[in-house]
Amino acid sequence: xxxxxxxxxxxxxxxxxxxxxxxxxxxxxxxxxxxxxxxxxxxxxxxxxxxxxxxxxxxxxxxxxxxxxxxxxxxxxxxxxxxxxxxxxxxxxxxxxxxxxxxxxxxxxxxxxxxxxxxxxxxxxxxxxxxxxxxxxxxxxxxxx
Amino acid sequence: xxxxxxxxxxxxxxxxxxxxxxxxxxxxxxxxxxxxxxxxxxxxxxxxxxxxxxxxxxxxxxxxxxxxxxxxxxxxxxxxxxxxxxxxxxxxxxxxxxxxxxxxxxxxxxxxxxxxxxxxxxxxxxxxxxxxxxxxxxxxxxxxx
Numbered sequence: 306x307x308x309x310x311x312x313x314x315x316x317x318x319x320x321x322x323x324x325x326x327x328x329x330x331x332x333x334x335x336x337x338x339x340x341x342x343x344x345x346x347x348x349x350x351x352x353x354x355x356x357x358x359x360x361x362x363x364x365x366x367x368x369x370x371x372x373x374x375x376x377x378x379x380x381x382x383x384x385x386x387x388x389x390x391x392x393x394x395x396x397x398x399x400x401x402x403x404x405x406x407x408x409x410x411x412x413x414x415x416x417x418x419x420x421x422x423x424x425x426x427x428x429x430x431x432x433x434x435x436x437x438x439x440x441x442x443x444x445x446x447x448x449x450x
Numbered sequence: 451x452x453x454x455x456x457x458x459x460x461x462x463x464x465x466x467x468x469x470x471x472x473x474x475x476x477x478x479x480x481x482x483x484x485x486x487x488x489x490x491x492x493x494x495x496x497x498x499x500x501x502x503x504x505x506x507x508x509x510x511x512x513x514x515x516x517x518x519x520x521x522x523x524x525x526x527x528x529x530x531x532x533x534x535x536x537x538x539x540x541x542x543x544x545x546x547x548x549x550x551x552x553x554x555x556x557x558x559x560x561x562x563x564x565x566x567x568x569x570x571x572x573x574x575x576x577x578x579x580x581x582x583x584x585x586x587x588x589x590x591x592x593x594x595x
Contacts, residue, residue: 344526344537351579352537352557354526381489381499383563383572385533390561390573392489392497412497414559414575416535418528427528428535430559432577434496 309335314382314389314417317424321415322375322395328367334360338418338425346430348411373399389417389424394434409436454480459527459534459562462569466560467520467540473512479505483563483570491575493556518544534562534569539579554581 309332311317317336324333337343337359345353345362353359376396383390392414399405416428454477456462462481469478482488482504490498490507498504521541528535537559544550561573 342526342528346557346559346577346579349578349580352524352539379497381487383487383533383561385530388528388530388533388535390533390535392573392575394497412491412575414561414573416528416559428537428559430537430557430575430577432491432575433494434491435494 310423311336311425312423314384314391314424317417317426318377318391318393318415321426321429322377326371326374328369328371330360330364330367333363333367336426338420338427340418340420340427342427344428344430346432348431348433373397373402373405387419391415391417395431410434455568456481456570457568459529459536459569462562462571463522463536463560466571466574467522471516471519473514473516475505475509475512478508478512481571483565483572485563485572487572489573489575491577493576493578495576518542518547518550532564536560536562540576555579 309320311320320332321336323329324336334356337356339356341355343355343359345359347362353362374397376398377393378396379394381392392412395411395413397405397408397411411431412434414428414430415426417424418427454465456465465477466481468474469481479501482501484501486500488500488504490504492507498507519542521543522538523541524539526537537557540556540558542550542553542556556576557579558574558576560571562569563572
């Protein structure tokens with residue numbers, strides 16, 4: 306597969322969640338920077354560092370194929386010339402499994418680095434948010450779930 | 451209290467963990483950037499956004515005074531001219547409570563921004579790591595706990 310080029314951090318983030326929805330390992334690994342320092346923390350998981358450990362974790366996650374959709378919301382971001390930090394809520398909707406759709410949302414911090422090949426992900430840190438979580442956004446407090 | 455000046459992201463991080471150990475709310479709030487976009491996620495917690503919500507959470511956490519020490523290890527960092535991202539393990543040692551010292555480590559992503567007042571924290575995302583967690587560090591896999 307030709308290497309993907311992501312002209313903005315948001316393009317890279319869109320590809321990350323597309324890959325997650327499609328269980329597309331090639332696209333997922335094209336999202337990540339080819340750097341030893343990359344870090345991935347799945348919800349309730351340990352810290353995975355480096356391409357090999359991260360690839361293995363997604364290969365395992367994707368082994369049963371696409372499983373539903375993920376909705377990304379409540380973006381808060383910070384940007385410098387070469388680094389971007391996004392913090393978002395992820396809401397998973399699992400196919401044919403209404404029970405799983407009662408799961409709490411996930412909070413994710415995503416870091417993107419401007420490389421010679423465009424923006425790439427260098428860190429994904431996800432954790433389970435409490436059910437009924439409150440998002441304070443621009444002074445407005447509202448219940449997400 | 452005079453505003454603190456942190457000439458590097460590491461100075462700011464050291465002050466963050468000093469404030470946490472000492473239960474020093476003034477120092478803790480001097481660590482944070484005075485920006486609406488600041489975000490704090492405590493382990494298993496919701497996303498707290500903005501100075502008021504973050505101050506309240508630390509005031510609550512510190513209400514019983516200092517409670518032990520925190521050891522910070524396994525730093526992985528990324529730096530641009532105006533943003534720095536640190537990912538670390540936090541190990542808490544609670545005074546007079548051996549049972550609490552069996553707790554799993556915490557993984558934290560800390561983001562620092564270069565402001566006119568030096569480096570300040572803009573994001574703290576902490577989550578519980580599995581007990582017996584493995585840190586892969588420069589190709590060397592080792593057990594932390």
